[in-house]
Amino acid sequence: MLLKMHLVSGRAYSGLLGRQGSVATCLRRGNSLIKPPLCRNVSLSSQRCTIMSSWIIDKYGRNDVLRFTKNMTFPILQFPNEVVIKVHAASLNPIDVNMRNGYGKAALNMKRDPLNLKSRGSEFPVTLGRDVSGVIMECGLDVAYFKPGDEVWAAIPPWKQGTLSEFVVASGNEISHKPKSLSHIEAASLPYVGLTAWSAMNQIGRLNQHNCTGKRILIFGASGGVGTFAIQLMKAWGGHVTAVCSSDASALVKKLGADDVIDYKSGDVAEQLKMLPLFDFILDNIGGSTENWSLNFLKKWSGATYVTLITPFLLNVDRLGVADGMLQTGVTVGTKAIKHLCKGIHYRWAFFTPSGPSLDEIAELVDSGKIQPVVEQVFSFFDVPKAFLKLEEGHARGKTVIRVTNK
Incomplete structure (x- = not known):
């Protein structure tokens, strides 16, 4: 039955995987369960973390719509080609400010998951942030080139839940191995x-x-x-x-x-x-x-x-x-x-286009010393609203980066 559903629908199969077979953010080494330090509310029966910390918006508007929550539902793999990434660093781009204000909502809602939109009644809550540098915690069955523990970087498309969160889901074709010469802070400044x-x-x-x-x-x-x-x-x-x-x-x-x-x-x-x-x-x-x-x-x-x-x-x-x-x-x-x-x-x-293979080429240029990250300022995860205000000032000299974890 499971095999049949996998052949017919990646969504149907991955839904069963998320309930029955997923290790989500809790990796197993031998017989020991390894729990990420910021993960809470772990169900020992399912061995899955169920909530995480995120910055979200529940409506469009100015900076006061940003809300910090410790109770965001942990992301699950909906498709076999997806991965869950523990976010070490993220960064802000002008599109994050624009999306907070409601820019592009009609077109982006066309691309968002219609089942989630229908079940929630709207696109909210929305997590902003496009750039991520972090570590893979879980891989779907069709992910061939990455494994849990790999350090990766990516730019998440704007119709997906973003990276101002402890964990984020990305497609395998959106991610790339992080340049070895960069820290997570530096790497998070480049993908988008x-x-x-x-x-x-x-x-x-x-x-x-x-x-x-x-x-x-x-x-x-x-x-x-x-x-x-x-x-x-x-x-x-x-x-x-x-x-x-x-x-x-x-x-x-x-x-x-x-x-x-x-x-x-x-x-x-x-x-x-x-x-x-x-x-x-x-x-x-x-x-x-x-x-x-x-x-x-x-x-x-x-x-x-x-x-x-x-x-x-x-x-x-x-x-x-x-x-x-x-x-x-x-x-x-x-x-x-x-x-x-x-x-x-x-x-x-021209428009932003998510692409893991292009990030592979960029990573080669970075590790060869031909491209360097330009980080203007780094904010802690708890100072995300301050980072948005900094970005809104304009006259950027590089990127504004968010340190999500100190690990």
């Missing part, structure tokens, strides 16, 4: 921004280690998490990088490898860019009016590409509904792409 930059520059922009040498790259918003990663990635692949940031971040971006630095506070950026040769690629982390003039600094009819991370997709779906929002988004991107293609320029949108 790294995969976002990788998606924009490699998957969408078609840049790689074989074709970047000598290419001129312009990066707007160069001192933030995505920007600091993108600078290092382009330098690792042999590109020439011009970084746009404020003067107080110039030392940082130069240290990371930027060849030229444009201070947006010292005068009109467009006027400063006129003094430089044209570019092969632009990564825009800023959006707004920047898009109106920045494409003029790309080489025409040479395959030059502009990629922006600021897109209206989630806003359109929130405002117009799923069907109309997707239609409006398609019309917008199609119109812009055709308009700029007629001028000899490729116009593209």
Whole structure:
């Protein structure tokens, strides 16, 4: 019966596994039960931890909606390709602030587990946090490349419960072995921004280690998490990088490898860019009016590409509904792409894409010394609201990291 259910439905099989066969967070070494230090309410009959500490929201709003709880239900494996990770460190990204405020809720609810949504009546409680570095506690039956005790890192998609928690569930294809050269604090600063930059520059922009040498790259918003990663990635692949940031971040971006630095506070950026040769690629982390003039600094009819991370997709779906929002988004991107293609320029949108294999490649760059984490500030697990306030101040110089456990 169990085998039949596994063949028909991973969900049905994994549900039985969660009730009957799961060791969840309690590993067994010989005949001794090993209980994680923060785990409470352990049922000796099932040998499973049942609750954990998390930061959650029960409604959308400002920072006061963040709530610490010691009674969050422990995550179980719903699919055979999932793992449970004990979170050692997490980090915050602008999307966490936006999601706390309700940004993207319509589109994200489309992707969330419909059975859980129906049983709870809404998406709440929601756990924020996308980045994780930690240790695998349990693996599903289909997980082949990882085992309990492995140190891993990952970026959890925004439609899943996040990492501001003692434990989190991730798919096996979302995780990667943590770079050996990094601590958990350092490793937690990289996955989400790294995969976002990788998606924009490699998957969408078609840049790689074989074709970047000598290419001129312009990066707007160069001192933030995505920007600091993108600078290092382009330098690792042999590109020439011009970084746009404020003067107080110039030392940082130069240290990371930027060849030229444009201070947006010292005068009109467009006027400063006129003094430089044209570019092969632009990564825009800023959006707004920047898009109106920045494409003029790309080489025409040479395959030059502009990629922006600021897109209206989630806003359109929130405002117009799923069907109309997707239609409006398609019309917008199609119109812009055709308009700029007629001028000899490729116009593209990019989004974060979870990918364990891409993290494998990033880990190799990290362990070879070509990419370094940029951690601006570390907060304790009990100071998560302070970390959100820090992130909302803007003008990031790298990442804001949460130390979830001291182990």
